[in-house]
Amino acid sequence: MTRRVQFAETDMAGIMHFTYFFRFMEETEHAFYRSLGFTVQAQGEGGPEPSSETNPDIGWPRVSAACDYHLPLRFEEEVEIELLVEEIRGKSVHYQFRFWKNPNGADSDRALAAAGQFTVLCVKMDKAAGTMKACEIPGNVRAALEEAPESVLERPEKT
Numbered sequence: 001m002t003r004r005v006q007f008a009e010t011d012m013a014g015i016m017h018f019t020y021f022f023r024f025m026e027e028t029e030h031a032f033y034r035s036l037g038f039t040v041q042a043q044g045e046g047g048p049e050p051s052s053e054t055n056p057d058i059g060w061p062r063v064s065a066a067c068d069y070h071l072p073l074r075f076e077e078e079v080e081i082e083l084l085v086e087e088i089r090g091k092s093v094h095y096q097f098r099f100w101k102n103p104n105g106a107d108s109d110r111a112l113a114a115a116g117q118f119t120v121l122c123v124k125m126d127k128a129a130g131t132m133k134a135c136e137i138p139g140n141v142r143a144a145l146e147e148a149p150e151s152v153l154e155r156p157e158k159t
Helices: 018-035 139-144
Strands: 002-004 062-069 078-088 092-101 111-121 123-126 131-134
Touching (some): 018 111
Antiparallel strands (some): 062 111, 123 131
16 A cells, blocks of 8 residues: 655654554555455444455454564655565464555665554454454455465564
Protein backbone atom coordinates (compact mmCIF):
# COMPACT_ATOMS: atom_id res chain seq x y z
CA MET A 1 0.00 0.00 0.00
CA THR A 2 1.29 3.47 -0.78
CA ARG A 3 0.50 6.32 1.59
CA ARG A 4 1.48 9.99 1.87
CA VAL A 5 2.52 11.36 5.28
CA GLN A 6 -0.02 13.97 6.39
CA PHE A 7 0.82 17.09 8.41
CA ALA A 8 -1.22 15.89 11.41
CA GLU A 9 0.90 12.70 11.49
CA THR A 10 4.12 14.60 12.14
CA ASP A 11 5.72 15.86 15.35
CA MET A 12 7.22 19.29 16.05
CA ALA A 13 10.39 18.31 14.16
CA GLY A 14 8.31 17.58 11.05
CA ILE A 15 8.97 13.83 11.29
CA MET A 16 6.19 11.25 11.24
CA HIS A 17 5.34 10.37 14.86
CA PHE A 18 6.23 6.79 15.78
CA THR A 19 2.61 5.86 16.56
CA TYR A 20 1.57 6.38 12.96
CA PHE A 21 3.77 3.52 11.82
CA PHE A 22 1.42 1.23 13.77
CA ARG A 23 -1.62 2.87 12.18
CA PHE A 24 -0.10 2.44 8.72
CA MET A 25 0.61 -1.24 9.47
CA GLU A 26 -3.00 -1.72 10.53
CA GLU A 27 -4.33 0.06 7.42
CA THR A 28 -2.12 -2.16 5.27
CA GLU A 29 -3.36 -5.29 7.04
CA HIS A 30 -6.99 -4.22 6.48
CA ALA A 31 -6.31 -3.55 2.78
CA PHE A 32 -4.61 -6.96 2.52
CA TYR A 33 -7.66 -8.76 3.94
CA ARG A 34 -10.03 -6.77 1.70
CA SER A 35 -7.91 -7.80 -1.32
CA LEU A 36 -8.59 -11.43 -0.32
CA GLY A 37 -12.34 -10.81 0.02
CA PHE A 38 -12.38 -10.84 3.84
CA THR A 39 -12.54 -8.37 6.68
CA VAL A 40 -10.52 -8.28 9.90
CA GLN A 41 -13.58 -7.97 12.13
CA ALA A 42 -16.93 -9.70 12.28
CA GLN A 43 -19.65 -7.48 10.86
CA GLY A 44 -22.36 -6.02 13.07
CA GLU A 45 -25.93 -4.97 12.45
CA GLY A 46 -26.55 -4.05 8.82
CA GLY A 47 -23.28 -5.61 7.65
CA PRO A 48 -22.74 -8.87 5.83
CA GLU A 49 -24.09 -11.95 7.58
CA PRO A 50 -21.41 -12.97 10.17
CA SER A 51 -21.72 -16.66 9.33
CA SER A 52 -21.16 -16.09 5.61
CA GLU A 53 -18.13 -17.54 3.86
CA THR A 54 -16.42 -14.16 3.44
CA ASN A 55 -17.17 -12.71 6.85
CA PRO A 56 -17.05 -15.45 9.46
CA ASP A 57 -17.84 -14.41 13.04
CA ILE A 58 -14.16 -13.97 13.89
CA GLY A 59 -11.76 -11.14 14.71
CA TRP A 60 -7.99 -10.63 14.67
CA PRO A 61 -6.72 -8.82 17.78
CA ARG A 62 -3.00 -8.13 18.10
CA VAL A 63 -1.07 -10.13 20.65
CA SER A 64 2.28 -8.57 19.70
CA ALA A 65 3.33 -5.44 17.82
CA ALA A 66 6.77 -3.90 17.26
CA CYS A 67 8.54 -1.49 14.95
CA ASP A 68 12.20 -0.59 14.35
CA TYR A 69 12.93 2.81 12.83
CA HIS A 70 15.79 3.42 10.39
CA LEU A 71 15.05 6.68 8.52
CA PRO A 72 12.65 9.54 9.22
CA LEU A 73 9.52 10.04 7.15
CA ARG A 74 8.43 13.66 6.70
CA PHE A 75 5.30 15.59 5.75
CA GLU A 76 4.28 15.03 2.09
CA GLU A 77 6.66 12.09 1.60
CA GLU A 78 5.22 8.98 0.02
CA VAL A 79 5.89 5.68 1.69
CA GLU A 80 5.16 2.18 0.49
CA ILE A 81 4.12 -0.26 3.20
CA GLU A 82 4.81 -3.86 2.30
CA LEU A 83 3.09 -6.69 4.18
CA LEU A 84 4.64 -10.16 4.24
CA VAL A 85 3.01 -13.17 5.89
CA GLU A 86 5.88 -14.63 7.88
CA GLU A 87 4.14 -17.55 9.55
CA ILE A 88 0.67 -19.09 9.72
CA ARG A 89 -0.08 -21.23 12.76
CA GLY A 90 -3.28 -22.95 13.83
CA LYS A 91 -4.74 -19.89 15.57
CA SER A 92 -2.37 -17.03 14.72
CA VAL A 93 -0.62 -15.21 11.89
CA HIS A 94 2.69 -13.35 12.11
CA TYR A 95 3.28 -10.46 9.67
CA GLN A 96 6.34 -8.46 8.74
CA PHE A 97 5.94 -4.92 7.43
CA ARG A 98 8.49 -2.82 5.57
CA PHE A 99 8.23 0.93 5.07
CA TRP A 100 9.95 2.01 1.85
CA LYS A 101 10.94 5.64 1.47
CA ASN A 102 11.00 6.97 -2.14
CA PRO A 103 8.88 4.08 -3.44
CA ASN A 104 8.61 5.50 -6.96
CA GLY A 105 12.25 6.50 -7.28
CA ALA A 106 15.08 4.56 -8.83
CA ASP A 107 16.05 1.41 -6.95
CA SER A 108 19.13 3.22 -5.66
CA ASP A 109 16.87 5.91 -4.08
CA ARG A 110 14.48 3.44 -2.45
CA ALA A 111 15.37 3.01 1.23
CA LEU A 112 14.04 1.07 4.20
CA ALA A 113 12.59 3.62 6.65
CA ALA A 114 11.20 1.12 9.18
CA ALA A 115 10.41 -2.54 9.73
CA GLY A 116 7.53 -3.75 11.87
CA GLN A 117 5.84 -6.92 13.03
CA PHE A 118 2.37 -7.94 14.15
CA THR A 119 1.19 -11.23 15.55
CA VAL A 120 -2.59 -11.54 15.36
CA LEU A 121 -4.78 -14.16 16.97
CA CYS A 122 -7.91 -15.58 15.34
CA VAL A 123 -10.78 -15.30 17.82
CA LYS A 124 -14.42 -16.32 17.77
CA MET A 125 -16.67 -13.43 18.70
CA ASP A 126 -19.62 -13.89 21.05
CA LYS A 127 -21.36 -10.54 20.68
CA ALA A 128 -24.15 -11.38 23.11
CA ALA A 129 -21.67 -12.12 25.91
CA GLY A 130 -19.16 -9.50 24.75
CA THR A 131 -16.33 -12.03 24.74
CA MET A 132 -13.86 -13.57 22.36
CA LYS A 133 -12.00 -16.87 22.47
CA ALA A 134 -9.04 -18.10 20.42
CA CYS A 135 -10.06 -20.45 17.61
CA GLU A 136 -8.56 -22.21 14.60
CA ILE A 137 -8.21 -20.06 11.49
CA PRO A 138 -11.16 -20.96 9.21
CA GLY A 139 -10.20 -23.11 6.23
CA ASN A 140 -11.30 -20.56 3.62
CA VAL A 141 -9.18 -17.85 5.26
CA ARG A 142 -6.18 -20.17 5.69
CA ALA A 143 -6.45 -21.20 2.02
CA ALA A 144 -6.26 -17.53 0.95
CA LEU A 145 -3.14 -16.79 3.04
CA GLU A 146 0.31 -17.69 1.82
CA GLU A 147 3.58 -17.49 3.70
CA ALA A 148 6.23 -15.35 2.01
CA PRO A 149 9.27 -17.20 0.66
CA GLU A 150 12.01 -17.58 3.26
CA SER A 151 14.42 -15.70 0.98
CA VAL A 152 12.47 -12.41 1.32
CA LEU A 153 11.80 -12.56 5.06
CA GLU A 154 13.97 -10.71 7.55
CA ARG A 155 15.02 -12.91 10.44
CA PRO A 156 16.80 -11.50 13.47
CA GLU A 157 20.19 -13.02 14.10
CA LYS A 158 20.32 -15.30 17.11
CA THR A 159 23.16 -14.78 19.55
